[in-house]
Amino acid sequence: MSESMGATGLKSLAQVTRFSVTKRTIEYDSQARKSVVCHRGHISQIPDFSKYSPTKSISELAPYVSPTLCAYPLQSKYVNQQHYYQNKDILEKHYLTKKPHPVSLSQLAQYFDDSNTLTKQKIVNSSRFVQQELVTRIAHKIHLLQTLPFNVVNNFHFSQVYESYYNIFERFRRYPTVKTIADNDKFARFLQSILSDFNSLNLPHLIMGALECRILDLYPPQKMDEVISSLLRARISRRLIVEEHLSITANYQSGKKENTLVLGDIFQECSAREFLLGAKAMCEKFIQDMYFQGIKLPEFVIDGNLELKFYFLPLHLKYLLGEVLRNSYEATMKEYIRLGLKNPEPITVTIVSNDQSFMFRISDRAGGIPHDEKTIWSFGKSKQLASESLNNFHKLPGLQTISLYDYMYDRDGGKPTSHPYKFTSLEPVSASNLPHGHKFEKPLLGLLERSSRYKLGIGLAMCKVYAEYWNGDLTVHSINGYGTDTVLKLGNLMYHTDKLQLDKV
Template identity: 70%
Template sequence: MSYNRLNNGLIRFKHSVHTPNISQIPNFTKYCPIRPINEELAPYVHETMNAYPRGSKHVNQQHYYHNRTVLLHDYLRKKPHAMSLLQLAQYYDDSAKLTKQKIINSGKFVKEELAIRMAHKIFMLQQLPFSVINNFHFVQVYESYYNIFERFRKFPAIRTLDDNYRFAEFLKSILQDFNSLNLPHLVMGALECTILDLYPQDKMDELLSGLLRARISRRLIVEEHISVTANFLSGKEENTLVLGDIFQECSATEYILDASRACQKFIQEMYFESLPLPELIINGDTDLKFYFLPIHLKYLLGEILRNSYEATIKDYIRQGLKKPQPIVVTIIKNEESSLFRISDRAGGVPHNDKNIWSFGKSKERASESLKNFHMLPGLQTVSLYDHLYHNKRASTESANRPYMYTSLEPMSHTNLTTGKIQFVKPLVRFIERSYRYRLGIGLAMCKVYAEYWNGDLTSHSIQGYGTDTVLKLGNLMNSNRKLQLDKV
């Protein structure tokens, strides 16, 4: 009897060793009820059932959770430094003068700071449920973070101007490198986790906002150092402005007009060229010029106007109106901030459109967005470790079978053969996408960026009438002493 029980126990024990934890097996029927798990999906299901993703350098049995010595005993003990935009531009000294020593010190600081910041993020990712981090897209992010951490940590000490020159080149390559895929991977990972019920929606939104804010800070630190190094090398003796070079004076009206031109182009592409377009009225402080990051401003206004244009045209077609309703942008400036109120008369946000501020929204919307991400031209969600560590093997295998797996979708592998990752400036690529590709993340992303810049994004919708979307951006010249870059 006891032998039997033991024997049964043993069998069950053996069984459980070989069967992956059930929570790691995605429920494909939930994701797509009409598509059975047939031969087409089988290889991908198999892949997602592995305890660890195949070929991953850092998410594997030996490394994951084990390589804590460097993290815990060294880097996690150090706290990231909060800093203001003024400190960023002047590097801890009260003048804008560019000296050899200042440039070298700045390089030293950036090398250490980035390693510390990456270490904290890696540790944070390790605290997530393993089924989340084991998601194809999150693995890519984790791999990339670890890789960046190692590269910063191991970069030779910066002692001379030459060392710093090499470091600046290295920074440039990091910015343009596969790192630029992290943004789409983060969002796609979040969408997949929503679809598969792997992590609560509100926590996922929080996680993503935090990671995105940290990403903005890191990129600012890196870009500013590249910029001061370039300024110094070009013979400049002073760093321009209190905010440094990466911030520029932007004309509000010009940015609005640019964004609206892009919207008009996309509408004509989506429908037909002679479709009447909504009139755009700009009023208020139309001469406003203010210092801001050009790409962020372009992205923010682009996404918001796009929603208004999209809704206005749909409303025009739905109602069979004589012409589309106008879109009115009001610019307001006060001491503290610049405000943009974008008013449309497109019927308001539909009642059934829940969680418009969330990255995943509903499961149905997440599936739709994910599908569009997969079709986005230029976004090649290649597997990094395939690319970096198994390049030779991958290219010979690619002819026979797909070797890229995402948790949920078979992906085209033809574009990998070029070997080049084209998604260089993710924000720009997002905003340049065709109207066909609704990603469902516009408002969620814009809220992160607006809040980062001491602002806000709100939407006031009157069902059956229209929507006022208000974008507030903090006056950076006023707040340049605020410890803005503390978001790690």
């Protein structure tokens, strides 16, 4: 886009300058480049107008430049002159004074009732709970963003997240209380739209925001990791609460009289072996894409409790195993080529389980992890790695052209005409891609299925958040010059059904 802008000049410039920071499609200037060592990509925070129309006079450029220097994003519905007061009167007074309720899985499934019977009242109660809980939870996360330094939350990506959260907050807050089953059917459609519209982009925006802040040194990396982890955990919880309600609504609509602990839909029985084989097939495809079709592949061995089946969120399991195994495959193939070995070294997964948890130990002989073990868990890692990750995020097809403001307020009176990220890596996947046809957390799958060209450098950091969320853990044990054991532990959710604060609100 930047190449074509010289000629089309001002109009494009006006289109991209949505906020006091501009889209990352505008390359930052050479001075900034000096201050950002090694970074060669685009950073949303550093606009550069000068090169796009060097022949135009300042007075001609001014109308296009001035919106970018405004204190408020012009298109924003929420962040404007009144925002401070509205925020104080509504969010702070009425919502931050409430605390999120810690919930257990069985409460989510049955809503504070010992019986499994699904009743009209339960569905209506559940929808009220969802509405109240979501609005409180999102209010607290908005507050968390507000406590960040101005130039952090004003980062293009964070401001997208902020606007999106405020939009969710307002939509939930204003939603009329559900009184009847018919109201609930409408409410369910409303929830579905919230899950699938631009809010799905918050995940990549959060991470890109963190990467930019790392590159520009705007916030201490450790604190940024805490912020991102907390926002991600809260995001998992909110989506879980919503999905849970959609699932019991669907069960009720389909005439089911009961809701079991397994909740019918969200948590499904997963065969450890089947998921591992699925992850292996995906990794092999990545490797073939990266090198060539006929390349020798590592032998893949599954050991231990081969028959293990357990209830889990299929998509989370697919994501976790996929990311971890992908690291082993990539490293193994690199070593195979670097050392000119006859065959790639094998990869062995050992499955272990007891009442309370399940463990997958993924062992490779790919020479170990070449970095400092502490930084591999960070979303920012080093500035150099953050720059590389950010560049790759920008290459994810379609993602770089999406601004929430374009999507929400520009087209067709704010109504999107088609899916905002159709044909991008974040386009919703067809249900058939998923085991058991489940559709939970599509953006996550978009990240997992990125092409091997796009190394994002956040796999381990993300997986740790997800594993810990589910009462588990992720550790790596690397022996330099030999290989790595990556240990993924997951809690047995059926053992922890009554545990409060599973979601660590």
